Amino acid sequence: MKRIIILVVVATVLLGGGIGAGYRIGYSMYMPEIVRHIGTINNLTTDVTNLEQVNSNLEQTIVQKEAFIQGQESQISGLEVESAGLRTQISSLEAQYTSLESDLTEAREQIDDYQQQLSEKSKSIISLGNRLNEVLSIDIPQYYKWNYNGTRELNVAITLSSYVNYSEKQRPRDLAGLADMVKESKSDPSIKSLVNQLSEIADTKRYNDRQLADYVASFVQSMPYTVDYDTKGRDEYPRYPVETLFERGGDCEDTSILIATLLDSLGINVVLLHLEGEHHIALGVDVPLSYGYYYEYIGTKYWFLETTAEGWRVGDIPTEMKNKMAYIYPVW
Numbered sequence: 001m002k003r004i005i006i007l008v009v010v011a012t013v014l015l016g017g018g019i020g021a022g023y024r025i026g027y028s029m030y031m032p033e034i035v036r037h038i039g040t041i042n043n044l045t046t047d048v049t050n051l052e053q054v055n056s057n058l059e060q061t062i063v064q065k066e067a068f069i070q071g072q073e074s075q076i077s078g079l080e081v082e083s084a085g086l087r088t089q090i091s092s093l094e095a096q097y098t099s100l101e102s103d104l105t106e107a108r109e110q111i112d113d114y115q116q117q118l119s120e121k122s123k124s125i126i127s128l129g130n131r132l133n134e135v136l137s138i139d140i141p142q143y144y145k146w147n148y149n150g151t152r153e154l155n156v157a158i159t160l161s162s163y164v165n166y167s168e169k170q171r172p173r174d175l176a177g178l179a180d181m182v183k184e185s186k187s188d189p190s191i192k193s194l195v196n197q198l199s200e201i202a203d204t205k206r207y208n209d210r211q212l213a214d215y216v217a218s219f220v221q222s223m224p225y226t227v228d229y230d231t232k233g234r235d236e237y238p239r240y241p242v243e244t245l246f247e248r249g250g251d252c253e254d255t256s257i258l259i260a261t262l263l264d265s266l267g268i269n270v271v272l273l274h275l276e277g278e279h280h281i282a283l284g285v286d287v288p289l290s291y292g293y294y295y296e297y298i299g300t301k302y303w304f305l306e307t308t309a310e311g312w313r314v315g316d317i318p319t320e321m322k323n324k325m326a327y328i329y330p331v332w
Helices: 002-016 021-136 160-167 176-185 189-205 209-221 228-232 241-247 252-265
Strands: 139-147 151-159 270-275 281-285 294-297 300-305 326-330
Touching: 021 160, 139 160, 139 209, 139 241, 151 160, 151 189, 151 209, 151 241, 160 241, 176 241, 176 252, 176 270, 176 326, 189 209, 189 241, 189 252, 209 252, 241 252, 252 270, 252 281, 270 294, 270 300, 281 294, 294 326
Parallel strands: none
Antiparallel strands: 139 151, 270 281, 270 326, 281 300, 294 300
C-alpha cells in the first residue's frame, strides 16, 4: 500500500505543474504501464494480505495441532506409565505362575505318593478285613454248668460275628421294644441250637410245660446279676439274648428277655411284666398251675417268674412285689 501511494503522489506532481509540458507528454506515454503496475501491485498486495491471513490461520492451526500433539503426547506418556505398570504386573504374575506351577508339580508328586500309600493301605485294609472276617466267623464255645435237681450242663457255640452284630444294634427306646428283641432273636442260630438242646432234655425227662419253664429258669437264674453301668457304662442297656449268653450275665430285663425268647421258642406262651413303682422286669408264664402268683391278661393267667436269682419257681414272687400292678407286654 505504501508503494501505491508514492506512485500516485509522483504522478500527481508530474501532472500538476512545475515540470514542463514535455514531461507531461512523456509521462502520459508511461501512464498505462504505471496503472498496470499499480493494478499488479494491488493484486500482489491482496495476495500478500490473503497469504498473511492464510499464514495466520496456518499458525493458529499449527498452535491447535501442537496443543493436540501435546495432549496426545501426554496421553502417550500416561499410557507408557500404565504400560510399564502392566509390564510390572505381568512380570509379577509370571513369577507367581512359575511359583504355582512349581507348587503344582510338587503337589502332583505328593498326590502320586499319597495314592501309592493309599493303595498300600487299601491292600492292608483288605487283608485286615479278610482276617477280621475270619476271626468273626469263629464259633466261641460257651459252657454252662448249674444245679437243677442235680448238676446240669449245656454247651452253646456263639459265632463272634453274631455277638458283634447284636452289640451294635440300636437299643429300644421304651419297654414295649423289649418284646421286639425277643421276636428278633428267635431266629438266631445260637438260640436255635440252645432251644433244640432244651427240647431234647425236656423230651428225655418228660417235662411238662411248668417243669420245662422251671428248668429253663434255673439255667438263666444261674448267671451272675450285673449292673448295666458297671458293664456298659450306661444306666439302661437291655441286652439281646445272644449278648447275655456270651457275656454270661445281666440284669432283670436281660435275663427276662432271654427266658422269654427260650420259652416262646419252646412253644410256651409268655409275657414280659413291668411292676408298677418298681424298676424291675419279670416274666409271666402261661402254664398249668393251680397255686402261686399270677397276672391275668385277655382271660389268660400268666404266672409270675422271677429271673434274677436262683431258686425261684413259676408262681413264686418276692414279698415286696406282691399286690403290685404290672404293665404287660406280650411277645407274640
